[in-house]
Amino acid sequence: MTFNIRLNLPSDGVNAWPNRKEMATSMIHFYAPDIFGVQEALMGQVKDFEQRLPGYAWIGVGRDDGQQQGEFMAIYYRKDRFELLDQATFWLSETPNKPGKGWDAAWVRVVTWGHFKDLNTGKTFYHFNTHLDNKGEQARQEGAKLLLSKIQAIAGGTPVIVTGDFNADPDSRPYQILTQGVNDMGFKLMDAKLSSRTPHHGPRRTFNGFDLESLKTEAGPIDYIFVQNKIEVLKHATLSDTFDGFFPSDHMPVLAVLNIGK
Numbered sequence: 001m002t003f004n005i006r007l008n009l010p011s012d013g014v015n016a017w018p019n020r021k022e023m024a025t026s027m028i029h030f031y032a033p034d035i036f037g038v039q040e041a042l043m044g045q046v047k048d049f050e051q052r053l054p055g056y057a058w059i060g061v062g063r064d065d066g067q068q069q070g071e072f073m074a075i076y077y078r079k080d081r082f083e084l085l086d087q088a089t090f091w092l093s094e095t096p097n098k099p100g101k102g103w104d105a106a107w108v109r110v111v112t113w114g115h116f117k118d119l120n121t122g123k124t125f126y127h128f129n130t131h132l133d134n135k136g137e138q139a140r141q142e143g144a145k146l147l148l149s150k151i152q153a154i155a156g157g158t159p160v161i162v163t164g165d166f167n168a169d170p171d172s173r174p175y176q177i178l179t180q181g182v183n184d185m186g187f188k189l190m191d192a193k194l195s196s197r198t199p200h201h202g203p204r205r206t207f208n209g210f211d212l213e214s215l216k217t218e219a220g221p222i223d224y225i226f227v228q229n230k231i232e233v234l235k236h237a238t239l240s241d242t243f244d245g246f247f248p249s250d251h252m253p254v255l256a257v258l259n260i261g262k
Helices: 010-015 017-031 043-052 137-155 173-180 212-216
Strands: 002-004 035-039 056-059 075-078 082-091 110-118 124-131 160-165 223-228 231-238 254-260
Touching: 002 017, 002 160, 002 223, 010 017, 017 043, 035 043, 035 124, 035 160, 043 056, 056 082, 075 082, 075 110, 075 124, 110 137, 124 137, 137 160, 137 173, 223 231, 223 254
Parallel strands: 002 035, 124 160
Antiparallel strands: 035 075, 056 075, 082 110, 110 124, 160 223, 231 254
16 A cells, blocks of 8 residues: 555644544554555654554654654554565665755655565565655656666565655656656566556545545546566555545555565
């Protein structure tokens, strides 16, 4: 699952995190993903999930300082299902090994990744989780290129899952870079929605802006699950659950059922 949970902003009023955290947690409990990436999570929100989801461990750092400041691109995983083999975070910038903004980005952007072993099958895979910039088009494109390059260098031919809010619809250049690759790089990702064995379930769009009426309008997705290297996609869905007229976030979670190592 990928889930932009919307950072905790008091100015969101009735949609502020204190009013949503039980709804967001309920989504996780009910759909029970084995592993999921969140975006926009501040330290307090990371801890809220930690307290409410005792079956999961998590990895990640705050994007502003590489410790606890700013948003986390945390990855949560079932402790009884996976062993964490390795982890790290890099920045989507010209200096990926240290905190900082890249290109024309409005915000600091990071990728958190983990290398996991499935305790049921013994198979290993990598999970990369990110959030591309919402303002800078160059930053989105260069960030997509850097993400591909890093995945290829880190994961090699090992199965890869990539989750995130990419702030880019399927017609955009960043999406095309991710799914078609670039001239000097043969590596590319597959959109899990397009490769699913069963038809996509749920809305086409993934951003709702806390507006129920948004579900009636046509818009492309901006949140995705991508896969590569021997991963079969069995099911794919955008989860438009609401609670008495309220969304758990201004983005809807995207869920995929995967068979790793086919």
